Amino acid sequence: MSIGDGRTAGGAETGAAALKASTGAQLRKIRLDRGLSLTEVAQRAEVTKGFLSQLERGLTSVSVPTLLRVCEVLGIGVGELFAYPDEQVVDGGNRIGIGGEGVAEYLLTPVGATAFQVFRSVIEPGGGTGGPYRLDTATIFAMGLSGSTRLIVGGETRILSEGASTSFSGQTLHQFDNPGTTVSEVLWVLSPPLPRAARGPA
Numbered sequence: 001m002s003i004g005d006g007r008t009a010g011g012a013e014t015g016a017a018a019l020k021a022s023t024g025a026q027l028r029k030i031r032l033d034r035g036l037s038l039t040e041v042a043q044r045a046e047v048t049k050g051f052l053s054q055l056e057r058g059l060t061s062v063s064v065p066t067l068l069r070v071c072e073v074l075g076i077g078v079g080e081l082f083a084y085p086d087e088q089v090v091d092g093g094n095r096i097g098i099g100g101e102g103v104a105e106y107l108l109t110p111v112g113a114t115a116f117q118v119f120r121s122v123i124e125p126g127g128g129t130g131g132p133y134r135l136d137t138a139t140i141f142a143m144g145l146s147g148s149t150r151l152i153v154g155g156e157t158r159i160l161s162e163g164a165s166t167s168f169s170g171q172t173l174h175q176f177d178n179p180g181t182t183v184s185e186v187l188w189v190l191s192p193p194l195p196r197a198a199r200g201p202a
Contacts (some may be wrong), residue, residue, distance in 0.1 A: 002110070004075050009085055010024035015083070015104075016104075017058065017096050019031075019095060019096075019171075019175055020058035020059070020060075020061070020097070021057075021058030022058070022097075023058070023081055023097040024055055024056040024057055024058040024059075025056070025057050025058070025079075025094060026081055027055065027081075028056040028134055029073065030074050030076060030080075031056070031074060034074060034075065036073075038052055038053055038056075039069065041073050041074065044073040045069040045070045045072075045073045046068070046069060047066060047070070047184055048071075050089070053148040055070070059099050061099075061100075062099045062127060062130075063099050063100060063101070063130025063131050064098055064099035064100050064129040064130060064131065064133045064175075065099075065129070065130065065131040065132065065133040066099065066130070066131075066137050067097075067098065068097035068099070068133055070145065075197070076196070076197060077136060077195035077196050077197050078098060079193065079194035079195055079196040080195055080196040080197065081096070081097060082094070082096045082107055082194075083096060083113065084107065084110065084111035085094075085106070085107065085108075085109070085110045086110060086111055087110060088110060090108050090109070090110060092106065092125055093106030093107050093108040093119075093120060094106065094107045095107075096119075099129065100101065100127065100128060100129045100190070101127055101130055101131065101145070102120070102123060102124035102125075102126060102128070102178070103121055103123050103124070103127045103128065104114070104121070104122045105119050105121050105122075105145070106119065106120045106121075106122075107119055108120060109193070111136060111192065113187060114192070114193065115191060115192065115193075116125065116189055116190060116191040116192065116193065117137075117189070117190045117191075117192075117193035117194060118187065118188065118190075119187070119188040119190070120185060120186070120187055121149075121185065121186045122183060122184075122185050122187075123147075123149060123176070123177070123178040123183065123184045123185070123186070124181075124183055125177050125179075125180055125181050125182065125183070126177070126178065126183065127177065128159065128176055128177025128178060128193020129162065129176055129177065130175075131173045131175060132152070132173040132174060132175040133173065133174070133175065134171050134172065134174075135170035135171075135190070135194060136170065136171075136174055136194065136195055137190045137194055138169065138170060138171075138191060138192060139168075139169060139170065139190070139191050140167065140168055140169070140170045140174075140188060140189070140190055141165065141166075141167045141188070142160060142165060142166055142167070142186055142188050142189075142192075143160070143163070143164070143186065143187045144160035144161050144162050144163060144164045144165070144167040144184070144185070144186055145159075145162065145185035145186060145187055146162050146163075146183070146184060146185045147178065147180055147182050147183055147184025147185060148160070148161050148178070148179070148180050149160070149176055149177070149178055149184045149185075149186050150176060150178070150179050151166065151174065151175075151176045151177070151186075152174060152175050153166075153168045153172055153173075153174045154168075154172045154173060154174070155173075158178075160184075160186055170190065
């Protein structure tokens with residue numbers, strides 16, 4: 001499977017530039033709507049002003065933990081950045097950005113799904129989340145679709161080869177990467193779905 005179009009192998013950067021630009025533009029609009037300066041958001045998210053500016057212009061990648069911190073400062077859930085499928089039969093899923101390097105994520109459940117949310121991750125060799133993070137969801141189920149993905153949950157390493165599955169709390173620190181030499185894929189089921197608004201004030 002391809003990171004680019006979900007159908008052919010290779011091409012981690014295909015479509016990535018457009019997604020970065022779209023995500024960055026959303027973050028900038030939300031920041032301006034909140035009346036927050038680049039400096040204020042950067043300080044509170046523990047990043048440099050220059051990095052945040054590049055992120056908003058779609059010029060840099062961002063790790064999952066850093067993107068979640070920026071979202072928290074802006075008072076949104078990362079789910080606010082997703083393009084949700086609106087059809088009942090989802091063909092391939094909508095590509096979304098949750099952060100990470102060498103990772104393409106596809107949202108497979110439509111906007112009306114409220115009990116759970118399903119993603120497919122396509123991970124290039126060496127790609128991953130860029131660090132550990134927590135998600136505002138109760139339970140995560142993960143199943144390896146191809147290749148071999150290293151998932152670290154609360155300091156414990158779990159290898160997701162094809163057909164292997166595991167479950168854990170989204171509140172537990174976790175991260176994943178592809179330590180192999182071929183593309184790997186993982187199916188994720190989150191229950192409940194990631195919220196579109198932050199639980200606390202910005």
